[in-house]
Amino acid sequence: xxxxxxPQGINQYLMSEVRVRFAPSPTGSFHIGSARTALFNxxxxxxxxxxxxxxxxxxxxxxxxxxxxxxxxxGMRWLGMDxxxxxxxDGGFGPYFQxxxxxxxxxxxxxxxxxxxxxxxxxxxxFKLEGERYTEFDEYHGKEMEKVRAEPxxxxxxxxxxxxxxxxxDFVICRSDGSPTFHFVNVVDDxxxxxxxxxRGEDHLSNTSKHVELFNAFGVKPPQxxxxxxxxxxxxxxxGKMSKRxxxxxxxxxxxxxxxxxxxRNAIALLGxxxxxxxxxxxxxxxxxxxxxxxxxxxxxRFDEAKMAHINFQYLKQLxxxxxxxxARPVLTEKGLISEDHNEDHLQRVLMICxxxxxxxxxxxxxxxxxxxxxxxxxxxAEKKVMKRGNAGELAAQVIxxxxxxxxxxxxVSGLEAAFTKLAADNGQEKPFMWWPMTRFxxxxxxxxxxxxxMLEVMGRxxxxxxxxxxxx
RNA sequence: GUCCCGUUCGUCUAGCCAGGCCUAGGACACCGGGUUUUCAUCCCGGCGACAGGAGUUCAAAUCUCCUACGGGAUGCCA
Numbered sequence: 015x016x017x018x019x020x021p022q023g024i025n026q027y028l029m030s031e032v033r034v035r036f037a038p039s040p041t042g043s044f045h046i047g048s049a050r051t052a053l054f055n056x057x058x059x060x061x062x063x064x065x066x067x068x069x070x071x072x073x074x075x076x077x078x079x080x081x082x083x084x085x086x087x088x089g090m091r092w093l094g095m096d097x098x099x100x101x102x103x104d105g106g107f108g109p110y111f112q113x114x115x116x117x118x119x120x121x122x123x124x125x126x127x128x129x130x131x132x133x134x135x136x137x138x139x140x141f142k143l144e145g146e147r148y149t150e151f152d153e154y155h156g157k158e159m160e161k162v163r164a165e166p167x168x169x170x171x172x173x174x175x176x177x178x179x180x181x182x183x184d185f186v187i188c189r190s191d192g193s194p195t196f197h198f199v200n201v202v203d204d205x206x207x208x209x210x211x212x213x214r215g216e217d218h219l220s221n222t223s224k225h226v227e228l229f230n231a232f233g234v235k236p237p238q239x240x241x242x243x244x245x246x247x248x249x250x251x252x253x254g255k256m257s258k259r260x261x262x263x264x265x266x267x268x269x270x271x272x273x274x275x276x277x278x279r280n281a282i283a284l285l286g287x288x289x290x291x292x293x294x295x296x297x298x299x300x301x302x303x304x305x306x307x308x309x310x311x312x313x314x315x316r317f318d319e320a321k322m323a324h325i326n327f328q329y330l331k332q333l334x335x336x337x338x339x340x341x342a343r344p345v346l347t348e349k350g351l352i353s354e355d356h357n358e359d360h361l362q363r364v365l366m367i368c369x370x371x372x373x374x375x376x377x378x379x380x381x382x383x384x385x386x387x388x389x390x391x392x393x394x395x396a397e398k399k400v401m402k403r404g405n406a407g408e409l410a411a412q413v414i415x416x417x418x419x420x421x422x423x424x425x426x427v428s429g430l431e432a433a434f435t436k437l438a439a440d441n442g443q444e445k446p447f448m449w450w451p452m453t454r455f456x457x458x459x460x461x462x463x464x465x466x467x468x469m470l471e472v473m474g475r476x477x478x479x480x481x482x483x484x485x486x487x
Numbered sequence: 488g489u490c491c492c493g494u495u496c497g498u499c500u501a502g503c504c505a506g507g508c509c510u511a512g513g514a515c516a517c518c519g520g521g522u523u524u525u526c527a528u529c530c531c532g533g534c535g536a537c538a539g540g541a542g543u544u545c546a547a548a549u550c551u552c553c554u555a556c557g558g559g560a561u562g563c564c565a
Contacts, residue, residue, distance in 0.1 A: 037565090038565090039564085039565050041565090071565065073564095073565080136563085137563085138563050139563095151488095152488080152489085152561090153488030153489070154488060154489070154561060155561085169491095171492095174491095174492065174493090175504095177491070177492075178491090179490065179491055179560095180490080182489085182490085182561090183561085185562090185563095186562085186563050187563095188563085189563040190563060191563080193563085195562090195563070195564090195565090196564070196565050197565095200565085215559095216491095216492065216493085216558080216559065217558090217559055217560075217565095218559090218560090218565095219491065219492065219559070219560080220490075220491055220492085220559060220560035220561075221560070221561095221565095222491095223490095223491090241492085243492090243493080243558095244492095244493095244558065244559075246557085246558075248498095253557085253558090254557095254558075254559095255558075255559080284499070284500085284514095285499080286499095288499085288500065288501080290501080291501085291513090292500095292501080292512085292513050292514075294499090294500095294513090294514060294515090311499095311500080312492080312493060312494095313492095313493055313494060313495095313557095313558095314492095314493070314494090314557080314558065314559095315498090315499065315500090316498065316499075317498095317499090318498050318499060318515065318516080320498085320515060320516055321498075321499060321514080321515045321516085322515095323515090324514085324515060324516090325515090327528090331528085369528095370528055370529090371526060371527065371528055372526095372527065372528080373527060373528075374527095377527075381526095381527080396525095445524085447524050448524090450524075450525075451524080451525070454525060455525095458525095460525085460526095461525060461526080462525050462526035462527075463525065463526065464525090464526085465523085465525085465526095466525065469525095
């Protein structure tokens with residue numbers, strides 16, 4: 015029981031080890047909202063040196079499959095959220111699948127029965143509230159219903175403060191087919207797994223009065239609750255909270271689009287939380303250190319993919335080229351631009367000049383394809399621009415003549431620069447820039463790209479000369 | 488219908504608990520300029536908000552109340 019006058023907050027729970035849980039129901043996809051809930055629990059566990067428990071809420075057998083479970087595990091691992099207890103990691107409070115905890119639920123149901131807090135109706139077992147009973151017409155259900163004037167329960171929420179709410183109807187804790195319901199198993203598991211902090215979505219806040227009723231009936235002090243603001247969908251997509259069907263709502267999608275897990279994780283951490291200063295791009299250690307429940311937002315947030323892309327780019331930019339190549343290689347093989355065993359040194363030299371120019375790995379194949387293959391696409395706009403000068407062939411011939419004089423040993427930025435400078439001087443030009451756009455187009459098919467001279471160096475003598483030759487035709 | 492939660496730039500948010508330092512700060516997006524005779528990087532600038540009303544106070548984004556709007560719950564889904 016809470017003591018009157020005692021300051022509300024998390025302090026009173028700091029005496030014992032923090033135990034939090036993420037309790038998903040495997041549905042076959044890993045939603046941003048779920049990931050955020052998981053992440054906040056994980057961050058809090060890491061911040062407090064507590065335990066992060068993964069519990070699988072698979073009571074609805076029809077909906078749960080092996081594949082669905084795999085999607086969940088994969089998403090968790092991809093985001094780097096390891097669990098201290100849960101499937102494959104026994105912590106002494108298992109099993110961690112609700113479908114395997116039948117005996118425990120039976121035992122706890124027995125406790126409620128012994129206390130006279132249950133009754134059966136139409137084959138289902140109801141939890142019996144305490145209070146005066148009366149009948150009332152219910153607008154929502156459109157019929158007369160039995161209601162209870164139960165004492166309001168007080169929910170101590172670390173984000174919202176004290177929330178008072180009264181239940182008015184008995185609720186089912188065991189279905190007529192014998193299976194226990196969410197509210198019941200959730201509370202029993204939190205008790206038996208010694209969960210100290212329940213961090214979950216705000217959609218559960220109204221349900222929490224049911225849970226507190228159950229905790230009270232078991233004679234157990236409820237855990238510290240923290241109800242996270244919901245993530246709403248983009249108003250252009252409709253109203254309400256973001257759902258699996260909304261575009262951009264699934265973690266899998268960002269994995270497929272080659273976002274960096276650290277970037278996605280950083281962006282998700284900022285959904286309803288911030289460190290209290292202007293930091294946004296943060297290493298995971300920094301986030302763990304700064305993370306605290308009290309800094310979590312009350313109001314709902316809208317997920318903004320552009321912001322996530324921006325944070326992702328911050329990570330991409332600061333990656334050493336070796337790491338960048340490690341992430342980029344599968345992106346390029348996937349598109350058939352390079353083979354599995356493509357020379358690492360060449361790959362890195364290409365990426366070195368592309369990395370600073372490009373904001374996402376997703377855009378990489380289109381940006382650098384011409385380094386690896388001859389069947390690159392020609393941008394009609396760039397072509398038009400070059401061709402309208404009318405002397406493209408002539409310019410190409412001059413460049414070829416000039417670059418042919420550069421020996422393979424001198425084929426580098428300074429050697430190329432010297433050749434172009436000479437070319438300019440020989441033609442009474444101060445700078446060689448009039449030959450550049452044509453040359454760039456001839457070797458890449460586009461008008462933009464990496465810095466010009468480094469690009470030629472990396473492409474190599476044969477490729478550049480060969481493509482310029484084709485330009486004349 | 489009832490109950491619960493919420494509301495600061497288009498978006499994410501700082502500030503609110505401990506009222507003055509707020510002509511409300513940052514970031515994303517957008518717009519303009521510059522750099523780069525390429526460019527998606529980078530730099531500079533601009534745009535732009537305390538939901539409305541009443542009250543308390545010398546003073547309110549900050550405290551109180553009301554209204555509006557948004558969200559959630561009200562399932563033998565989780």
